[in-house]
Amino acid sequence: MARHVVPAGRVLLMPSVMGLLEDQERAARQRVEVLREQTDRLLAELHEAETDWQELVISQRRVSGVLAGQLREEGAELEQPVAVAAEVPAPGPVVNAETKTQVVAPARPGSIVPRWGPGADVRALAVEHQRIVAVLAEAKRAGREPMICREIAEELGIELTPSKIEGAVRSRARRLAERGWLVRTESGRFSLADGPADASSA
Numbered sequence: 001m002a003r004h005v006v007p008a009g010r011v012l013l014m015p016s017v018m019g020l021l022e023d024q025e026r027a028a029r030q031r032v033e034v035l036r037e038q039t040d041r042l043l044a045e046l047h048e049a050e051t052d053w054q055e056l057v058i059s060q061r062r063v064s065g066v067l068a069g070q071l072r073e074e075g076a077e078l079e080q081p082v083a084v085a086a087e088v089p090a091p092g093p094v095v096n097a098e099t100k101t102q103v104v105a106p107a108r109p110g111s112i113v114p115r116w117g118p119g120a121d122v123r124a125l126a127v128e129h130q131r132i133v134a135v136l137a138e139a140k141r142a143g144r145e146p147m148i149c150r151e152i153a154e155e156l157g158i159e160l161t162p163s164k165i166e167g168a169v170r171s172r173a174r175r176l177a178e179r180g181w182l183v184r185t186e187s188g189r190f191s192l193a194d195g196p197a198d199a200s201s202a
Contacts, residue, residue: 036148036150037148037187037188039162040148040149040150040165040170040188041187041188043162043166043170044166044170044171044174044188047166047170047171048174051171113125113126113129113175113176113178113179113181114179115179115180116179116180116181116193116195116196117180117195118195120195120196122196125176125181128168128172129172129175129176129181131156132152132156132169132172132173132176132182133176133181133182133192133196135147135152135155135156136152136182136190136191136192137192137196138155139155139191139192140191140192145189145190145191145192146183146185146189146190146191147189147190147191148188148189148190149165149166149169149170149173149188149190150165152169152173152190153165153168153169156168156169170188173190176190177190180193180195181193181196182196
């Protein structure tokens, strides 16, 4: 029976082929990561633009309503008594009568994110924002920051879909960064700001 002899050169080519494939796979994986970050950044910019647009539409409707009301009142008599609304004082801080300390009321869902400053309490944030701050505080202690929004969503147990990540993580994290609670890098990653980090470690 005749034997098939494999040329020695062909055997030596196998490691080089595998190495070439590994290099190509590594380059493709890196490109996927870069494109993901670019996609996250573009989605964040799209969400911000849509938010600005919606706010302008709402403002336009309100102004139109006010102008329409003024036009309806043009035929009214000028001598009609004008009711002056009593000035209502702004509510002050709630103080515990026994401990004489200020009570921090938790923020309502959807409320405006307060700007961070010395003495600011994370409990003043809505629960959803508190969870993001807590995840990044733990990441800072573990040396795993800054984090992309997908990683934050995974830590929070949120479904890893673009819409969920955008609405539940990125938009809130951007607002926290604007208010001084977080720091956002140019690539769209987030980390805990120095002030809140010092407060969380105290």
